[in-house]
Amino acid sequence: MGLMMINENSNGSILVSDLLAAQPVFSCQLDGKGKANSLNDKTEASKTQPYWIHLDFAKSETINWINQTNLIPDLVKNELIKPNQFPKEIRCDTGILVVLKGVNFTPNELPDPIVTFRFYITDNLIISTRHQKIDAIIKLKENLEKGIGPVDVADWLIQLSELICDQVNLSFDGVHNKIIKLEDLLLNQRIFSHKEIGRVRKQLFVLRRLLSPQRDIFVKISTERISWIDDNDRQRLHDISNQQNHYVSEIDSCLIRIGSVMEQINSILAESTNKRIYLMSLFTIIFTPITFITSLLGVNLTGIPFNENKWSFVGLILLLIAISIISVIWLKLKKWW
Structure with a gap:
């Protein structure tokens, strides 16, 4: 062309x-x-x-x-x-x-x-x-x-x-x-x-x-x-x-x-995640007392201060109770609970 x-x-x-x-x-x-x-x-x-x-x-x-x-x-x-x-x-x-x-x-x-x-x-x-x-x-x-x-x-x-x-x-x-x-x-x-x-x-x-x-x-x-x-x-x-x-x-x-x-x-997905977290929280609540008791009974008293005194074990328990009460008060003040 x-x-x-x-x-x-x-x-x-x-x-x-x-x-x-x-x-x-x-x-x-x-x-x-x-x-x-x-x-x-x-x-x-x-x-x-x-x-x-x-x-x-x-x-x-x-x-x-x-x-x-x-x-x-x-x-x-x-x-x-x-x-x-x-x-x-x-x-x-x-x-x-x-x-x-x-x-x-x-x-x-x-x-x-x-x-x-x-x-x-x-x-x-x-x-x-x-x-x-x-x-x-x-x-x-x-x-x-x-x-x-x-x-x-x-x-x-x-x-x-x-x-x-x-x-x-x-x-x-x-x-x-x-x-x-x-x-x-x-x-x-x-x-x-x-x-x-x-x-x-x-x-x-x-x-x-x-x-x-x-x-x-x-x-x-x-x-x-x-x-x-x-x-x-x-x-x-x-x-x-x-x-x-x-x-x-x-x-x-x-x-x-x-x-x-x-x-x-x-x-x-959010609801499913919340359900799983809730279920895990229930298991945590159930096993927390058991874990606490086993941990407390397994404490090696020879390693704590004043272990030579008879009231050392009772003092340890009172200290744990005090820490728990302080934690609860702190959560209440923060309005997380």
Whole structure:
């Protein structure tokens, strides 16, 4: 491809050969009826039949293509290949750039991996980039194969957003089930490691950090004056944002419940410790007189002062009694007893 600039041809249509030069992971043309066809030089992109290319931004060929093509504004190019990004939406003259984060839900005890997804979308072209595989994209491709996929670019944006939200919701439901399990263990007076709580809290914080900015992004997109987004699409985007807001509230509630679980664990541990100390104190009280008697009878009188006198043993006992009385008075003064 060299240093050739990739552009539209003379009649304004997008050259399929130029798109394929990016070496996409997946490419197709929406047929406007819920399915997709392979890119063909004989077809042209339109609002009802847009092109979609899905790229891996870690490929050097893809990076070169993005930097050289005129199909993407310069403001967008760096955003499509930047590795670490926060969710955002940028409006351009010809389209919008959207950066979203999602999760690849995995039904195990480990936190679900977070993935970043970027796409630039116009009325007849969708260019999306990622590095890790994204479950939402896989499901969107499956919908296209079944004939229930997006029919245009607005529907593509909404269906993808819904699938990303569905994965987040699955992840949240998994975390919520773990919280219920921990609460059930507490009801049965079973103690578990703080590491289990730590994993749940971490996943909740990650999900909240992910959802909070994205709910605003969907509202922002719905308020943009974009010709290919109609009122019905705007309402669907608002519904997605409301759903995100609902889950943010649920996450806040779960964080409070996790805090309550930790307090109950600490309370149970403190109660258990107090019971052990109390039991040991009882044993000490029981064996103290026995210990005192055996110690007293085992005193070596030859080593004490005035051992030659008959009252030496009685004097020792009186001294011990005096020490005990002084100790009791001292404890009373200190209000320790």
